[in-house]
Amino acid sequence: MAQKLLAISLIAILMAVGAWSIASGNTVAQTTPASNLNSPFVSKLSNITLPPQSLPVVTYYYGNSGQHQTITSPEWTSILKNVFDNKTIISYNFANNTTQALILFDITYTGLNPYGLQYVVALSQIGPLSIANEQKAFWITANKSSMVSGYSNWNALNAGAYPGFSWSKPKILPFSLTEEYFGIFAVIIGSIFVLYFVFNRRK
Numbered sequence: 001m002a003q004k005l006l007a008i009s010l011i012a013i014l015m016a017v018g019a020w021s022i023a024s025g026n027t028v029a030q031t032t033p034a035s036n037l038n039s040p041f042v043s044k045l046s047n048i049t050l051p052p053q054s055l056p057v058v059t060y061y062y063g064n065s066g067q068h069q070t071i072t073s074p075e076w077t078s079i080l081k082n083v084f085d086n087k088t089i090i091s092y093n094f095a096n097n098t099t100q101a102l103i104l105f106d107i108t109y110t111g112l113n114p115y116g117l118q119y120v121v122a123l124s125q126i127g128p129l130s131i132a133n134e135q136k137a138f139w140i141t142a143n144k145s146s147m148v149s150g151y152s153n154w155n156a157l158n159a160g161a162y163p164g165f166s167w168s169k170p171k172i173l174p175f176s177l178t179e180e181y182f183g184i185f186a187v188i189i190g191s192i193f194v195l196y197f198v199f200n201r202r203k
Contacts, residue, residue: 051101051109058112060124069128071120076101082131083138084157092160092172102162113164115153118144 055076061068085095104116122137142154146163156163159170
């Protein structure tokens, strides 16, 4: 009897490991959460630091007459507040992340990351900074593919990932994936019962 139970347990464990590996896309081994920063799964990079007191100055041009807008630290702070901290736009709470500026900037905070560049280009298509224009620029970029595999910029942000980095992993799983995990474990539990009765029927 003990040997039967051991065999059933080993089979169930192997099934669980295999199913979990498939469902997670074999990415867990590549991901190391940052232990010293409150940020969504900063992985594979150990040199992430807190943002400097002053963020980079960026100038963009708009209109046909060469008008321009310069974005300095106060403007960046306003953009983060008006757009990325706006719960009616993004459900994930980035305001509590000390590295929130990584939404727009590279890991050195000296330049824009790919999403940040998309966002500024969108601003240049609209006009000068204002709450309305900052939010319009967001929606222009919202459904474009992010650097996070399988996610649009908007979906990545809602899931707690930085859309400008391929190594940023969502903290909130899509409902379909969460449902998939429940399905996998339901199958495993069902299999254990089946194996138990199969072994006992041979007595």
